Amino acid sequence: MRLILGSASPRRKELLAQIGIVPDLILPPDIDEEPRKAELPRPYAARLAREKAMAVEAGEGDLVLCADTTVALGRRILGKPSDAAEAAAFLALLGGRRHQVITAVAVRCGARIWARESVSAVKMKRLSDDEMNGYLASGEWQGKAGGYGIQGLAGAFLPWISGSYSGIMGLPLAETAALLASAGWPVWRQA
Numbered sequence: 677m678r679l680i681l682g683s684a685s686p687r688r689k690e691l692l693a694q695i696g697i698v699p700d701l702i703l704p705p706d707i708d709e710e711p712r713k714a715e716l717p718r719p720y721a722a723r724l725a726r727e728k729a730m731a732v733e734a735g736e737g738d739l740v741l742c743a744d745t746t747v748a749l750g751r752r753i754l755g756k757p758s759d760a761a762e763a764a765a766f767l768a769l770l771g772g773r774r775h776q777v778i779t780a781v782a783v784r785c786g787a788r789i790w791a792r793e794s795v796s797a798v799k800m801k802r803l804s805d806d807e808m809n810g811y812l813a814s815g816e817w818q819g820k821a822g823g824y825g826i827q828g829l830a831g832a833f834l835p836w837i838s839g840s841y842s843g844i845m846g847l848p849l850a851e852t853a854a855l856l857a858s859a860g861w862p863v864w865r866q867a
């Protein structure tokens with residue numbers, strides 16, 4: 677049995693390594709991440725994680741692990757900003773409020789799928805001009821849902837979270853370990 681991490685995200689590989697899991701193969705999925713009309717954030721994240729898991733080619737008996745992280749402001753989905761202006765707009769929306777970060781995880785073996793979502797609440801301070809400009813100049817907003825990464829400079833903007841730190845970063849480790857174990861992966865035997 678091989679474990680395939682279906683992800684281009686370096687965070688997901690690092691987080692898996694944190695719990696002693698090294699995938700046999702990394703194959704980034706290529707799917708359309710456009711939300712459907714009126715789609716809500718949690719079902720959207722869950723759908724994307726499953727679609728990613730279906731999109732990654734695997735042999736019989738292989739496990740495919742995929743995830744999707746979505747930042748939600750109420751019913752609104754904030755994806756990965758396409759440029760610095762969009763990142764600035766997202767950070768302005770998030771500042772001074774609480775938002776949710778949903779990471780859906782899907783593990784597939786053949787036609788069977790095991791899936792779970794982790795939902796966290798995050799409070800971001802309202803950013804001053806210096807903070808906003810400094811953060812945008814760092815480039816850390818690139819490739820991150822909502823335009824920030826808790827694990828980097830943006831940690832300075834987040835006084836409070838409730839939920840899963842690893843989930844906010846992109847792969848909730850407790851849920852992921854449980855899903856892999858359900859799917860038959862020897863999570864602890866290899867530790």
Ligand SMILES: Cc1cn([C@H]2C[C@H](O)[C@@H](COP(=O)(O)OP(=O)(O)OP(=O)(O)O)O2)c(=O)[nH]c1=O
Nearest residue numbers: 683684685744745820821824825826844845846
């Ligand atoms: C909110 C937040 C998101 N992120 C990242 C995690 C994800 O990589 C990214 C959300 O995009 P995703 O679409 O979930 O993942 P991805 O495109 O990076 O990789 P792949 O689909 O190939 O697995 O945002 C952080 O690193 N820190 C954070 O605090």
